[in-house]
Amino acid sequence: MKKEWIEMKKINIGWNFDNSYIHLPEKFYSKQGPTPVSSPELVILNKSLSKSLGLDIDILQNSGIGILAGNEVPEGTTPIAQAYAGHQFGHFTMLGDGRALLLGEQITSDGRRFDIQLKGAGRTPYSRGGDGRAALGPMLREYIISEALHYLNIPTTRSLAVITTGQRVIRERALPGAILTRVASSHIRVGTFQYAAAYGSMKDVQLLAEYTLQRHFPDIAFHEKRFTLLLREVIKKQAQLIAKWQLVGFIHGVMNTDNMTISGESIDFGPCAFMDAYYPGTVFSSIDTAGRYAYGNQPQIAAWNLARFAETLLPLLHENEDKALNIANEEISNFKTIYAYHWLNGMRAKLGFFNEEEEDESIVTELLNIMEKYKADYTNTFRNLTLGKLEGMDIFSTAEFLDWKEKWDIRRKKENKSKEESNQLMRENNPAIIPRNHRVEEALEAAEKGNFSIMEKLLDVLDHPYEYSPQQEEFSMLPPASACSYRTFCGT
Ligand code: AMP
Ligand code: MG
Numbered sequence: 001m002k003k004e005w006i007e008m009k010k011i012n013i014g015w016n017f018d019n020s021y022i023h024l025p026e027k028f029y030s031k032q033g034p035t036p037v038s039s040p041e042l043v044i045l046n047k048s049l050s051k052s053l054g055l056d057i058d059i060l061q062n063s064g065i066g067i068l069a070g071n072e073v074p075e076g077t078t079p080i081a082q083a084y085a086g087h088q089f090g091h092f093t094m095l096g097d098g099r100a101l102l103l104g105e106q107i108t109s110d111g112r113r114f115d116i117q118l119k120g121a122g123r124t125p126y127s128r129g130g131d132g133r134a135a136l137g138p139m140l141r142e143y144i145i146s147e148a149l150h151y152l153n154i155p156t157t158r159s160l161a162v163i164t165t166g167q168r169v170i171r172e173r174a175l176p177g178a179i180l181t182r183v184a185s186s187h188i189r190v191g192t193f194q195y196a197a198a199y200g201s202m203k204d205v206q207l208l209a210e211y212t213l214q215r216h217f218p219d220i221a222f223h224e225k226r227f228t229l230l231l232r233e234v235i236k237k238q239a240q241l242i243a244k245w246q247l248v249g250f251i252h253g254v255m256n257t258d259n260m261t262i263s264g265e266s267i268d269f270g271p272c273a274f275m276d277a278y279y280p281g282t283v284f285s286s287i288d289t290a291g292r293y294a295y296g297n298q299p300q301i302a303a304w305n306l307a308r309f310a311e312t313l314l315p316l317l318h319e320n321e322d323k324a325l326n327i328a329n330e331e332i333s334n335f336k337t338i339y340a341y342h343w344l345n346g347m348r349a350k351l352g353f354f355n356e357e358e359e360d361e362s363i364v365t366e367l368l369n370i371m372e373k374y375k376a377d378y379t380n381t382f383r384n385l386t387l388g389k390l391e392g393m394d395i396f397s398t399a400e401f402l403d404w405k406e407k408w409d410i411r412r413k414k415e416n417k418s419k420e421e422s423n424q425l426m427r428e429n430n431p432a433i434i435p436r437n438h439r440v441e442e443a444l445e446a447a448e449k450g451n452f453s454i455m456e457k458l459l460d461v462l463d464h465p466y467e468y469s470p471q472q473e474e475f476s477m478l479p480p481a482s483a484c485s486y487r488t489f490c491g492t
Helices: 003-013 048-054 063-069 136-153 189-198 203-217 226-248 295-317 323-348 360-373 380-385 397-414 419-429 438-446 453-462 470-476 481-485
Strands: 029-031 041-045 080-082 085-088 091-094 100-107 112-120 160-168 175-185
Touching: 003 112, 041 136, 041 175, 048 160, 048 438, 063 100, 063 160, 063 175, 085 189, 091 189, 112 470, 112 481, 136 160, 136 175, 136 419, 136 438, 136 453, 189 203, 189 295, 203 295, 203 438, 295 323, 323 419, 360 380, 360 397, 380 470, 453 470
Parallel strands: none
Antiparallel strands: 029 080, 041 160, 080 100, 085 091, 100 112, 112 175, 160 175
């Protein structure tokens, strides 16, 4: 294709790429172009996200598909695969983008910067034995879940588009191949720092830390204690993120250190799923046999991952090793308190409390215990409390619940705000719907057969989880008993 033509298309679509990451030392990435695919077809395009990135939807879904498929590389980009390492289920390994390519960073007209990554775009130097490709089901799953989290007001990478490649990928069986375009405020992971520390020099860690500071934390980027502050800010962001996951019953499923961002966005939605009945030991992932990443373990796993992050920064925290260790330990020890603060405040909002009262924590814990005992659905218990519809669930007729409700009523009277305001607070914090596992599966199964309408309908309702609209009713229903032993699989 002629250069002028590509240039014209770039202007028309609205791509405005920069590539700041390639100014890091070369060991942080490998230059790698995507491998073209035979017959790309657009399955889904995120129109509102396209708009907010400044992209022209019409052109993007016609002549722009070549870029989303990796068949063309837009002007101004130097595609790279990023290097990173990570603790996978506790074991340290060298990883890197084995099937993803960073096209570059889209700069929006208001100056925001977003990584544009093609996931499933072909082999890279980090592919090891893998084929560099992705299957349609897992890419659509990532699309659905990341968009659902976004509309639940949870920081997350987002999904711009999914295309099918026209080629099959071989997993347990042959599956339609696909590429997801992922949008992230960056792809810097705890594992990126681990890679720098394990395979580079202290200088490399420092360069990565300075880059991260300037990109994500410009206000502290030139502070004398900026590396300690970096650690502190990442701990804060992660504590807030995990509290938000817990509050909606989201189980990531594979919280390896390479799947934890420095930006505080949720990333990599392989075996994730939302909890139905409240039970802290809930695990969906077929590979998580020991329950390492169970719902109730997520906060402590996050703290463990952050400790791995802190380790990589030690030489930058203080020249004296013992002092550096003390600084790191002190920062990490704050995770628990920050997490607990956000979690309890979130729970207060879910129960309609504006004030802070001493008994709040015990009121919350007592309700959760009753939910656990009666295997009550987590989302719907709060949904029904919000609607004041205390029927249709076994839990509401138990003596324990009635006793608890009395305490809740008394507690609500301590508020200075009106009952209406308190109800409104509950509506804003208890989703009427979540992407129920059986609904997601139903959408993916149909999509694999070429029917995308079920997925589109699901995405439509997930866009407004706090709306409590009549068409959401059917999506709040529980799965049939047969789906209760739900299992998820890594999308590789
Ligand atoms: P994930 O489970 O998606 O977080 O991936 C873990 C690691 O495996 C990352 O380094 C991926 O790039 C790599 N990987 C996953 N699937 C493939 C594949 N099909 N081909 C090559 N590398 C892969
Ligand atoms: Mg990953």
